[in-house]
Amino acid sequence: MHSSPYKYILATQVHATSYKDxxxxxxxxxxxKTSCYIVAANVHVVMTAYWRSHYxxxxxxxxxxxxxxxxxxxxxxxxxxSKQPRVYGPNLMLALCEKAATxxxxxYLYGGTEIMLAKLQTNLQQRFPTLAISGTYSPPFRVLTxxxxxxxxxxxxxxxxxxxxxxxxxxxxxxxxxxxxxLLQAVMVGVGAAFSFHSGEVSxxxxxxxxxxxxxxxxxxxxxxxxxxxxxVNNPAFLVLFGLQLCKHxxxxxxxxSD
Numbered sequence: 375m376h377s378s379p380y381k382y383i384l385a386t387q388v389h390a391t392s393y394k395d396x397x398x399x400x401x402x403x404x405x406x407k408t409s410c411y412i413v414a415a416n417v418h419v420v421m422t423a424y425w426r427s428h429y430x431x432x433x434x435x436x437x438x439x440x441x442x443x444x445x446x447x448x449x450x451x452x453x454x455x456s457k458q459p460r461v462y463g464p465n466l467m468l469a470l471c472e473k474a475a476t477x478x479x480x481x482y483l484y485g486g487t488e489i490m491l492a493k494l495q496t497n498l499q500q501r502f503p504t505l506a507i508s509g510t511y512s513p514p515f516r517v518l519t520x521x522x523x524x525x526x527x528x529x530x531x532x533x534x535x536x537x538x539x540x541x542x543x544x545x546x547x548x549x550x551x552x553x554x555x556x557l558l559q560a561v562m563v564g565v566g567a568a569f570s571f572h573s574g575e576v577s578x579x580x581x582x583x584x585x586x587x588x589x590x591x592x593x594x595x596x597x598x599x600x601x602x603x604x605x606x607v608n609n610p611a612f613l614v615l616f617g618l619q620l621c622k623h624x625x626x627x628x629x630x631x632s633d
Contacts, residue, residue, distance in 0.1 A: 378438065381453045384615055386420045387434050388441050390455045393466060396440055397473040403437065404479045404536035404561045411436050411551035411562040414463030416443030417590075421608040422545050424615070429545050432552040440466060442566075444587030445612065452620055464568035464578070467539060471502050474537055480506035482530050482560070485541030486569040488512045493573040509533035513542075523550075527558050538562045541569030 378389040378399075391399075396412070403410055413419065413436045423430040433439060440461035441447045450458040474481050483491055491510040498505060511526060518526070530538055538560050540547045547564040554562060570576035578584075579592030594605045 380439070381450055381455060383446055383449045383453075384420055384424050384612075384619065385430055385434075386415060386423050386439065387436075388415055388420075388439050388446055388450060390450060390458055391438065391440055391461055392459055393461055393469045396438060396461055396466060397469050399438060400470060400537065400561050400563065401473050401477050401479060404474075405477070407536070407559045408437075408561065409554075409556050409559050411548075411555060411564065412438045412440070413548055413564050414442035414461070414466060414566060415439050415446060417445050417608055417612045418443075418604050419544050419548075420446065421612055426545070429548065432545075432548050435552065435555070436548075437561075442466075444584070444589070445609075445616075448587070449616055449620075453623060462584075463565045464571050467563070467565045467568040467572065468501070470537065470539075470563065471498055471505055475502040475505040478506070479536040480508040480534055481537045481539055482508055482533055482535035483510040483539050483541070483569070484513070484526070484530070485539075485543075485547065486512055486573070490569055490573045490575050493575065494569055497572055497574065508535045523553065527554055530558060530560065536560055539568075540564050541566065543567070 378391045378395060380387045380389040400412065413433055415433065419433065423433045441450055441458060442461065442463045444460060447458055447460045471481065483494060486494065491512055495507055495510055498507065509530065511529060513526065538558065540551055540562055542550055543566055547566065551562040551564060567576065571578050579589040583589055583592050590605050590609065594601050
């Protein structure tokens with residue numbers, strides 16, 4: 375499976391890609407019934423992987439890891455991918471739905487609550503009238519038994535979906551996709567909070583905050599009790615660790631030039 379070039383940010387492979395490149399690759403994999411998964415990575419994903427080696431392996435086995443957060447976009451640019459754009463999970467989901475509609479690829483929505491899925495399905499069908507949504511499922515908010523997971527895979531297969539959008543949140547969605555890798559003959563895409571945003575249940579941060587990399591501040595203000603550890607522990611740790619990585623990168627580049 376040919377994938378985009380990538381750089382390591384800490385220990386995580388993050389691909390140099392774009393919405394057009396990512397959706398084109400996913401459409402080809404979906405048509406070929408390739409069992410693979412895609413991760414939209416932000417600082418939370420990179421730091422969770424840094425602390426947990428099993429999760430790190432899951433992320434690095436993904437067919438594609440997009441720079442979902444602005445800090446990762448800036449990191450790729452500092453590591454030499456000069457024109458790297460942001461490939462933000464919620465926007466990637468919409469771009470993929472548009473691609474799926476034009477290429478006659480059916481999608482499946484897995485995750486969220488039943489109310490959220492109903493709103494999401496309505497909103498997507500209004501936005502993309504020719505999009506085929508072959509099924510939706512809201513799994514219980516607990517660890518599933520192997521029998522339940524197997525039933526979910528069978529249900530998705532029976533629907534005929536070529537693409538499965540997975541909205542379980544990090545790290546749950548990546549762990550779920552990794553377990554189905556090789557079992558589910560479809561492209562699985564972890565889209566995190568996209569279900570909440572596109573169903574209208576949670577508001578997205580203003581565009582100017584996104585562009586400045588301040589989206590985390592908006593989300594933290596909305597849900598401080600749930601997100602404080604993610605932002606007040608992970609973000610400073612990332613800055614320190616990536617700062618060290620960048621120093622090493624600059625020193626090795628300078629050494630190569632002098633040799």
